[in-house]
């Protein structure tokens with residue numbers, strides 16, 4: 774039997790959300806550290822959530838062009854399993870972060886057209902994982918978490934020599950089709966399982982994980 778699809782639910786803000794995500798069978802939970810995001814949490818809140826997370830649920834910190842001072846404080850304070858770099862960090866910065874903190878690093882890359890796949894290739898030698906996400910709208914406030922899909926046919930059948938996750942506009946309704954079309958073995962969602970910006974709908978979280986696993 775093929776391995777089960779791994780699911781990451783991103784942008785958690787409460788202990789109830791963390792517990793529900795774990796109980797639903799997700800593999801990763803994400804905490805967002807980006808001031809303009811409705812999903813933003815402080816390191817102090819993330820610490821409490823991370824300390825209360827069940828064993829086996831990987832805790833991912835999402836940052837956007839964070840400097841060493843922020844990452845030093847974050848990693849000293851919050852027990853984390855992975856760093857997700859969601860800004861315009863170049864490959865050299867990904868390598869630097871990986872070496873400095875000794876944590877696996879996932880680099881998000883926005884895809885809107887075939888040419889963007891060359892960007893994915895640039896990160897393959899340095900990132901532990903790649904998050905293949907929709908490209909954010911030009912001039913938008915958020916570099917991710919916008920609920921936008923991209924044309925999944927662009928990556929149908931594509932394989933990279935590092936683990937990768939599919940993200941961007943996924944929902945309980947479309948995640949099965951997205952997996953079937955792209956061959957993704959890992960999926961990530963933020964807004965598609967919310968009832969209001971930054972507030973997870975726990976029934977949709979369960980439906981998403983069930984649909985991904987099906």
Ligand SMILES: O=C(O)c1ccccc1NCC(=O)[C@H](O)[C@H](O)COP(=O)(O)O
Pocket residue numbers: 783784803805807810811812835837859906915916917918919920921940941942943961962963964965
């Ligand atoms: O979720 C945010 O608010 C966010 C803010 C800044 C950078 C990235 C952000 N989210 C990134 C994620 O990991 C999302 O899960 C991914 O972009 C997909 O989001 P969505 O389309 O809403 O499922």
